[in-house]
Amino acid sequence: MSVRIVPSLLAADFAQLADQIAACEAAGADWLHVDVMDGRFVPPITFGAKIIETVRRLTALPLDVHLMAVEPERHFAEFAAAGANGLTLHAEVAPHLQRQLAHIKEVGCRAGVAINPSTPLSAVSEVLDDVELLLVMTVNPGYGGQRFLPHSLDKVRRARRMLDEARSRAFLEVDGGIARDTIGAVWQAGADTFVAGHAVFSAADPGAEVAALRAACEVKA
Ligand code: DX5
Ligand code: ZN
Numbered sequence: 001m002s003v004r005i006v007p008s009l010l011a012a013d014f015a016q017l018a019d020q021i022a023a024c025e026a027a028g029a030d031w032l033h034v035d036v037m038d039g040r041f042v043p044p045i046t047f048g049a050k051i052i053e054t055v056r057r058l059t060a061l062p063l064d065v066h067l068m069a070v071e072p073e074r075h076f077a078e079f080a081a082a083g084a085n086g087l088t089l090h091a092e093v094a095p096h097l098q099r100q101l102a103h104i105k106e107v108g109c110r111a112g113v114a115i116n117p118s119t120p121l122s123a124v125s126e127v128l129d130d131v132e133l134l135l136v137m138t139v140n141p142g143y144g145g146q147r148f149l150p151h152s153l154d155k156v157r158r159a160r161r162m163l164d165e166a167r168s169r170a171f172l173e174v175d176g177g178i179a180r181d182t183i184g185a186v187w188q189a190g191a192d193t194f195v196a197g198h199a200v201f202s203a204a205d206p207g208a209e210v211a212a213l214r215a216a217c218e219v220k221a
Pocket of ligand 2: 008033034035066175195
């Protein structure tokens with residue numbers, strides 16, 4: 001199983017955005033993660049289409065957009081036009097999840113669904129055929145730099161089993177507290193796509209950190 005390392009721009013220094021993205025790209029980052037927060041699903045407000053468009057011009061890497069927003073469907077078309085490659089909405093604000101996932105595909109993006117630490121896997125179990133990426137949050141969303149929640153390991157294991165049993169080829173992504181000391185165990189538990197904000201951008205050399213995270217999976221695999 002291949003590993004995807006996905007730096008989260010939430011932790012980047014926006015005064016040096018172009019350089020930091022270039023360093024990640026040169027170090028072999030697979031995608032870039034863009035955290036959209038609307039001040040309602042989570043308290044902070046972060047980015048919108050303008051930033052997605054800016055990042056799109058700075059890199060050829062796929063943009064993995066994490067929508068921490070209520071009524072996420074209001075943004076699908078705009079974000080797709082701005083250059084998003086994947087859109088991930090939260091199951092907690094998706095009463096019509098099957099239709100919302102179909103809508104993401106209609107705008108030409110990979111359809112992802114995220115679940116908070118307290119949300120059971122059963123929230124997505126009826127729509128696995130429609131899911132192209134399952135994001136198991138390993139912290140409560142809203143802020144970077146939090147500690148990985150240890151209970152997540154077992155949840156990732158169960159998510160892996162659920163996807164395998166459904167013969168799903170969806171990516172299994174984790175987000176929150178992913179660093180050198182946590183990534184190996186999450187990889188062994190069955191995740192394949194790793195978002196990392198603080199670990200990458202608080203390092204003296206973000207590019208080297210991307211490589212170190214990948215190596216931590218390969219060593220323990
Ligand atoms: C948190 C965001 C994350 C955040 C992760 O709500 O969804 O993508 O950037 O940050 P770290 O890796 O610092 O925990
Ligand atoms: Zn995120």
